[in-house]
Amino acid sequence: MDRRKIEEDFFKGLMILSTAIIVGILFAIVAVVVLKGAPALSLSMLTQTPKGGYYLGKGGGILNAIIGSLYLAFGATALSLIIALPVAFYLREYASERFANFVRLSLDILWGVPSIVYGAFGFIIMLYFGLRACLLGGIIALTLLILPIMTRAMDEVMRMVAFELREASYGLGSTKLEVVSKVISRQTLPGMLTAVLLAFGRGIGDAASILFTAGYTDYIPHSLFDPVASLPLAVFFQLGTPFPEVQERAYASAVVLLVIILLTSVSSRLLTKRWSRFVIK
Template sequence: MDKGVTRRLWKDRVATLLVTILALVPLIPLALILLQLAVKGITSLNLQFLTSLPHPPGEEGGGVLNAIVGTAVLLALASALAVPTGILAGIYLSEYRDRTLPHAVRMAADLLQGTPSIVIGILAYAWVVRPMHHFSALAGGVALAIIMLPVIVRTTEEVLVLVPRDLRESALALGVPSWRMILKVVLPTGMVGVTTGVLLSIARVAGETAPLLFTAFGNPFLSLKPTEPIDALPLVIFNYATSPYADWWRQAWAASLVLIVLVILLNVAARLLARRMKGE
């Protein structure tokens, strides 16, 4: 074979190898995190840990039921606020692409997405905690909702823009009013993608700690009330890890494991949905 060709083939092989190795690099931290969490957390992780309330400091045992329920309540509150708002805003952006206001909204959403979560926490403190005079699940939900909002707005917009113009026009040509066309044709056609965006946004905020510190605050007792302080898995991890008790450190590892499994499950669900969308 020609010498030049042989050289090029070798170059190709080296480059391919290099790219493959570099592609594996992002997997390393993830693998290490999962390994570490599994090793440290699995010993304290059992049914009792998931189903019982914390014991007083210094006393062995106890669980994080309050934090698991709390995280669920916070995510539900945040979703109730952010999902309808975000989807409606996303519809607006996709339907009226070229006006001034949509451009402004789009930029605002992108800026909001880059805002540090602790700043959003302070905002929720000023808006909700101060007027109510105490910490509450609602304040935490508002903080998380603000973080979710831009993610939902932008994914909804991106998905709905992909719905063919033809489909919109054929609904309009049947004499269907625009708003019904959007709700009954455009939104259902993009529903899988919108749901994927919502799941990803929930996964994004499930692990947020900073904005909850001075909004939801934490609560060692089981609470479902939006007006009361509430616990959350990231708060438990933060409080336990910074405590002086060895048993709480172990529990912090276990809680981390629970949290990351939850986040992974949400991500996997989003992926599966996205794949179904492509399949159709």
């Protein structure tokens, strides 16, 4: 009897310890990056593009990377949305069970594909069309990365819609299109939003897929065919320089990136709550 009690306490202690370690590491990551980066953060960092000698420690900022990352992430999110929404609708309302399962399996596999592989594949596509590293290339590679995430998240959300609600709608003589566009889409709006923001957050933080497809530049792109800078790569490249002043800017860029991602996740929570008002429980 006693031995069982000891075993119980031992494992419970071990569980609490490992939970504490994991939570502690999370705080350590955020704290270290913020403490290192915040002092290097300044208004000129956020509002200027790099000036001459920036990478030797002279003036300028990372506006090119901030704008670039937003362009890339918004572009990829929009493009994914155009594809993911119809796919999720189709899987839910039209597809046969077998076909739907096949599509889900292939999306799940895509989900697990490393982002560097998407980078390489995006690069092949660009070679084929004779494109050089540019905003469009980056958007395509990122779209490949976040499309499965967004689609599967939407698919899961749609599963939650009550059967009766759809039946009622069909009973009134709706076509399938009307059911998905007027009933299911409204009913799942909060969940859809979460799916979109989840994909956006993944997209803006990814570096490996845009490494060779988007390039890097000190300027803000004017067209889809200009190369574009991005925050993750700003962190990476500035960290690689031997100058402490520039490395500090890498820390600051990481803080900016973290703040954007935090804002995305917080606004996802808040908006979900607000939009849930329109959902029939």
